Amino acid sequence: MVAITRNSKVVVLTGAGISAESGIRTFRASDGLWENHAIEDVATPQAWERNPQVVWEFYQGRRRQLREVEPNTAHLALVELEQYLGENFLLITQNVDNLHGRAGSKNLIHMHGELALLRCETCLSVFEMMDDVHLESDYVACQECDNPRLRPHIVWFHEMPFQMPEIYAAVEDCDVFITIGTSGHVYPAAGLIDVAKSCGAHCVGINLDAPVNLQQHDEFHQGKAGELLPNFVTNIIKK
Numbered sequence: 001m002v003a004i005t006r007n008s009k010v011v012v013l014t015g016a017g018i019s020a021e022s023g024i025r026t027f028r029a030s031d032g033l034w035e036n037h038a039i040e041d042v043a044t045p046q047a048w049e050r051n052p053q054v055v056w057e058f059y060q061g062r063r064r065q066l067r068e069v070e071p072n073t074a075h076l077a078l079v080e081l082e083q084y085l086g087e088n089f090l091l092i093t094q095n096v097d098n099l100h101g102r103a104g105s106k107n108l109i110h111m112h113g114e115l116a117l118l119r120c121e122t123c124l125s126v127f128e129m130m131d132d133v134h135l136e137s138d139y140v141a142c143q144e145c146d147n148p149r150l151r152p153h154i155v156w157f158h159e160m161p162f163q164m165p166e167i168y169a170a171v172e173d174c175d176v177f178i179t180i181g182t183s184g185h186v187y188p189a190a191g192l193i194d195v196a197k198s199c200g201a202h203c204v205g206i207n208l209d210a211p212v213n214l215q216q217h218d219e220f221h222q223g224k225a226g227e228l229l230p231n232f233v234t235n236i237i238k239k
């Protein structure tokens with residue numbers, strides 16, 4: 001098992017699996033459907049253009065669910081790792097839930113956006129709107145311009161993830177790269193391990209099922225993140 005010191009640069013990439021034990025369903029768990037919706041119907045710019053009502057209702061459901069879930073032991077273990085490493089730690093998540101932030105992670109990039117945020121496509125303002133009134137609204141208007149309909153601040157398929165230059169810089173520079181709860185299907189996130197590996201990082205995976213990019217991992221721990229991660233963090237810090 002990998003050992004780290006306070007000087008080790010560690011980048012962690014998480015996916016839907018880390019939030020599964022909090023009660024948020026993963027994407028692949030249900031045959032390519034996300035909460036019974038085909039991805040192209042709810043998670044593409046074309047879907048938003050053609051049928052904003054369906055897309056909005058889908059994301060309002062995901063947003064409202066955040067009031068009912070709590071961070072789990074895996075989210076908390078990553079906070080402990082960050083407390084040990086300080087500036088040498090970066091957490092990149094593909095998740096759009098807010099559980100890493102609520103657990104206490106600070107150096108955190110939401111590469112696929114955040115359910116808690118809404119964005120105006122006209123003036124590009126971003127708003128955090130998680131109060132009960134906005135979570136029940138049919139549409140939410142922009143407070144900065146006359147656009148009547150904000151969109152979810154989510155990276156949909158065919159859109160570019162956020163903060164890629166910062167992500168590549170950190171991944172190229174890290175000593176240890178850890179993937180947790182991600183199936184390795186969604187690019188460019190799934191390709192970050194290739195970058196880490198080609199730059200000499202030791203790559204670790206923690207996942208319930210073998211990810212499609214399993215062979216890129218130097219070390220793989222199969223199981224539930226909430227069960228494995230607390231001990232894993234304690235062990236790599238102690239060694």
Ligand code: NAD
Nearest residue numbers: 015016017026027028095096097181182183208209224225
């Ligand atoms: P995915 O659904 O494709 O894969 C999830 C992986 O997690 C699977 O390989 C599965 O074996 C594993 N897993 C399930 N339960 C686990 C557990 N308890 N511990 C460890 N691993 C577990 O997810 P992905 O790779 O993140 O890609 C899906 C896309 O859908 C992402 O881009 C993400 O933005 C989005 N999504 C997000 C959420 C969320 O924010 N919580 C939920 C569903 C989908």
Ligand code: ZN
Nearest residue numbers: 120123142145
């Ligand atoms: Zn606006």
